[in-house]
Amino acid sequence: MGRSPGYRPKAAVRDEVLALRALLAECDSSQWQRAQRIMDHITSLLGKPTGPMNGKVEPRCCKVCGYFGHTKQWCPVLKQREERAMDRLLDEDRELRAKIEAAEAERAARPPSPPYNPYTDGQAATFNELRIPFTVQPDIGAIYGVRGEKHDGLWTYDSAGRVVTNSRAS
Numbered sequence: 001m002g003r004s005p006g007y008r009p010k011a012a013v014r015d016e017v018l019a020l021r022a023l024l025a026e027c028d029s030s031q032w033q034r035a036q037r038i039m040d041h042i043t044s045l046l047g048k049p050t051g052p053m054n055g056k057v058e059p060r061c062c063k064v065c066g067y068f069g070h071t072k073q074w075c076p077v078l079k080q081r082e083e084r085a086m087d088r089l090l091d092e093d094r095e096l097r098a099k100i101e102a103a104e105a106e107r108a109a110r111p112p113s114p115p116y117n118p119y120t121d122g123q124a125a126t127f128n129e130l131r132i133p134f135t136v137q138p139d140i141g142a143i144y145g146v147r148g149e150k151h152d153g154l155w156t157y158d159s160a161g162r163v164v165t166n167s168r169a170s
């Protein structure tokens, strides 16, 4: 390993450092010894002053992917992960929007429900089904019919109090 690069042209040193950096980037955390050797070489080429570690600059591996030569900030694995997460979010967004649009289209295509008819719907329908005569009061709707009055449903009372078909109702 060249420990004194002083005589070498700068461009050659730079190329060598770049090549070493590429090698460093191929090391994962299990290859820390190799990473350290490469780092030592880079340090010596750059002629860095002695630091607190007796001249050693400790290579750090990325906390995300475990490879040397870059930090989390520049991690290609993390970047890819984030892009995938973003894609998933966008997909979910698109799906949700499609569902809403489909539901709205379905609602628009459905024929409007007919207005409520107090003479045939709700309570009146139940009375008709159970053969119970009833009258329709404007504010209340269908209520039990009383013998002797005119009824609005399918049934009425005859003079003997028996439930018979109401001729008034069609």
Ligand SMILES: [Zn+2]
Pocket: 062, 063, 064, 065, 066, 067, 070, 071, 072, 074, 075, 076, 077, 078
């Ligand atoms: Zn990384």
